[in-house]
Amino acid sequence: MSRNSGAPVRDLIVEIVAARVGRDALPVEVPEDFDLLTEGVIDSLGLVELIASLEERLGVEVDFAELDADDLTKVGPLAAYVEAKSNAG
Amino acid sequence: MPGDCVEADVALEFGGGAPPGVALPWVYEAGCPYFDWLFGDSEAGRGVIAEWLERPTSEVSVTSMVSASLGGEHVGGFIAMGAADLAARRRADGTALVRARLALDKRQLVERVRASQALFPSPSEDEWYLSKMGLLPEFRGRALGAALVQRYLEAGSEHGFARFRLDVSADNAPALAAYHAAGFEVAAEGVAGGLRYLAMTRGYG
Numbered sequence: 001m002s003r004n005s006g007a008p009v010r011d012l013i014v015e016i017v018a019a020r021v022g023r024d025a026l027p028v029e030v031p032e033d034f035d036l037l038t039e040g041v042i043d044s045l046g047l048v049e050l051i052a053s054l055e056e057r058l059g060v061e062v063d064f065a066e067l068d069a070d071d072l073t074k075v076g077p078l079a080a081y082v083e084a085k086s087n088a089g
Numbered sequence: 090m091p092g093d094c095v096e097a098d099v100a101l102e103f104g105g106g107a108p109p110g111v112a113l114p115w116v117y118e119a120g121c122p123y124f125d126w127l128f129g130d131s132e133a134g135r136g137v138i139a140e141w142l143e144r145p146t147s148e149v150s151v152t153s154m155v156s157a158s159l160g161g162e163h164v165g166g167f168i169a170m171g172a173a174d175l176a177a178r179r180r181a182d183g184t185a186l187v188r189a190r191l192a193l194d195k196r197q198l199v200e201r202v203r204a205s206q207a208l209f210p211s212p213s214e215d216e217w218y219l220s221k222m223g224l225l226p227e228f229r230g231r232a233l234g235a236a237l238v239q240r241y242l243e244a245g246s247e248h249g250f251a252r253f254r255l256d257v258s259a260d261n262a263p264a265l266a267a268y269h270a271a272g273f274e275v276a277a278e279g280v281a282g283g284l285r286y287l288a289m290t291r292g293y294g
Contacts, residue, residue: 037180044183045202051187052195061195064188072184 010079016053032076060086101236106151107163109142115165115223126282127201129193137189146181148220165224167241172212204281212254217245219255238271259285
């Protein structure tokens with residue numbers, strides 16, 4: 001169970017980012033610790049747009065204060081956090 | 090030629106970053122009106138910037154600050170860095186902005202970050218960027234600002250930079266006059282969110 005934690009949100013993150021920058025900007029297999037910001041896939045504006053789109057698609061508002069800053073921009077940890085928050089809320 | 094600038098040059102002492110609580114008033118004011126607008130209100134903004142001053146990866150980190158003092162008393166200072174360093178720090182602050190507890194929804198945040206990019210075009214790789222410069226209110230009107238600008242130029246030169254860049258609110262007449270006097274010229278204008286900022290540049294020498 002825990003192995004797949006965040007998988008649907010993870011796919012959604014990849015979909016949103018791909019729609020913005022093109023699927024080719026991402027690796028074929030996106031690693032869990034792939035950092036969208038430091039890898040140069042998105043910039044600060046892209047990050048807040050991703051977060052806003054995620055909230056809209058999932059119909060939730062997420063408080064990110066408890067997510068480590070380094071994890072916020074990594075696909076796996078971001079997906080797991082958003083999934084946990086949306087299920088809790 | 091006798092003048093206040095000469096007196097100020099002699100009197101001001103420069104050192105590393107001041108304690109965040111001491112520097113917060115002038116750093117926050119130097120970031121306004123942009124900060125008030127970005128964070129939604131002044132109180133929330135001051136809370137965020139107080140945290141960012143203590144975070145080494147932030148654009149406003151005290152680790153990038155040169156503090157000015159007069160007779161041992163902190164009077165103000167500046168925060169400056171190279172363009173590549175600035176880009177990394179702005180990325181880190183973008184992440185911090187998402188994590189900050191503000192009375193803004195994420196769509197409002199998107200609009201503000203988009204406007205920020207329009208207001209503040211990125212400096213070139215070869216430019217030494219003046220992020221913040223300011224004096225505490227009780228130390229203004231003594232020509233100390235000219236000494237601060239001079240020290241900023243020297244610091245950039247010491248870091249190997251020969252070009253200088255800053256952004257200033259078009260409504261901040263005293264700062265505009267000081268930067269013009271120091272040889273800066275307006276290179277671009279950014280308008281967004283009801284704010285108007287001027288990008289100013291100069292060479293060294």
